[in-house]
Amino acid sequence: MASPVDIEALDLKALARTIRGDVIDMSHRAETAHLGGSLSVVDILVAAYWGVLSLDPKDPLAPDRDLFIFSKGHAISAFYSTLAHRGFFPIPLLETFAVSGGSLPEHPSPSCVPGLEFATGSLGHGLPVGLGMAWAARRQGRLSRVFVVISDGEANEGSVWEAALLAPAQKLGNLAVIVDYNKWQATGRSHEVMALNPLKEKWQSFGWNAVEVDGHDIPALVDALNKHPYHSSQPLAIVAHTVKGKGVSFMEDDNNWHYRIPTADEVRRDRAFCPGGRKFVELGPWANRG
Numbered sequence: 001m002a003s004p005v006d007i008e009a010l011d012l013k014a015l016a017r018t019i020r021g022d023v024i025d026m027s028h029r030a031e032t033a034h035l036g037g038s039l040s041v042v043d044i045l046v047a048a049y050w051g052v053l054s055l056d057p058k059d060p061l062a063p064d065r066d067l068f069i070f071s072k073g074h075a076i077s078a079f080y081s082t083l084a085h086r087g088f089f090p091i092p093l094l095e096t097f098a099v100s101g102g103s104l105p106e107h108p109s110p111s112c113v114p115g116l117e118f119a120t121g122s123l124g125h126g127l128p129v130g131l132g133m134a135w136a137a138r139r140q141g142r143l144s145r146v147f148v149v150i151s152d153g154e155a156n157e158g159s160v161w162e163a164a165l166l167a168p169a170q171k172l173g174n175l176a177v178i179v180d181y182n183k184w185q186a187t188g189r190s191h192e193v194m195a196l197n198p199l200k201e202k203w204q205s206f207g208w209n210a211v212e213v214d215g216h217d218i219p220a221l222v223d224a225l226n227k228h229p230y231h232s233s234q235p236l237a238i239v240a241h242t243v244k245g246k247g248v249s250f251m252e253d254d255n256n257w258h259y260r261i262p263t264a265d266e267v268r269r270d271r272a273f274c275p276g277g278r279k280f281v282e283l284g285p286w287a288n289r290g
């Protein structure tokens, strides 16, 4: 099974900027929402896909591969872009995001593209399903580790906490959850909707190896994910502190961007913050959008 790539040789920050650019383009072109939560999760995805996961884009169904579930499926543009840049499918396919009849739906279906393990979008299912995959891997003697990214709003779901109780009981050290803790959900501040804090201590008290990390510090994320003993009996919970809308000054920590779609002018303004980076291309509406 292919190991993570040599991250020393790559400019992962530049890669994250490229993915954020894709996310903004995709939202603008396809007129889709959920921009803020897509931008907050990018560095987590880059850390996992370039620094941690053992997988081979040319053999996406290898039995011993690591499994990754992107449970906050509404933020899928970031995940599609990650898979494309990691080599699972051609990057130009991103231009067909949310096109009627296309292979990149606004919420992903299983196997819609290589590398996508599970349909997500209905929040609260990724962790229980990931737990089942980790349990099956242990029982079958496979080396696969399972990584699940959830959002903080997703932690409102009871199913998350059922899985949180079960994983340590079954000694699933091969399971990791990463919480994209951007402190917002659709309608307000997460801690005002549900008493999430102290979040790390909650996972700890359920029996997880819980750590807090700056969710935009890619080397710190790689380090936290790589130093966990996956052969052990304790699952890993990473509380990744992030900023909703990260990377675009006028979107950062502004929850209007949960639903707002960027205008052409706003896409241009984003480009202004990336000198020498992405170019703005005038985009027409999709010809075959349903």
Ligand SMILES: Cc1ncc(C[n+]2csc(CCOP(=O)(O)OP(=O)(O)O)c2C)c(N)n1
Pocket: 034, 036, 037, 038, 040, 072, 074, 075, 121, 122, 123, 124, 151, 152, 153, 154, 180, 182, 184, 185, 186, 244, 258
């Ligand atoms: C079970 C379920 N209920 C409601 C929704 C609708 N919904 C989409 S995103 C969202 C919340 C977004 O907040 P959060 O989960 O924290 O995501 P982020 O801020 O990271 O975008 C909700 C309630 C859903 N997708 N699934």
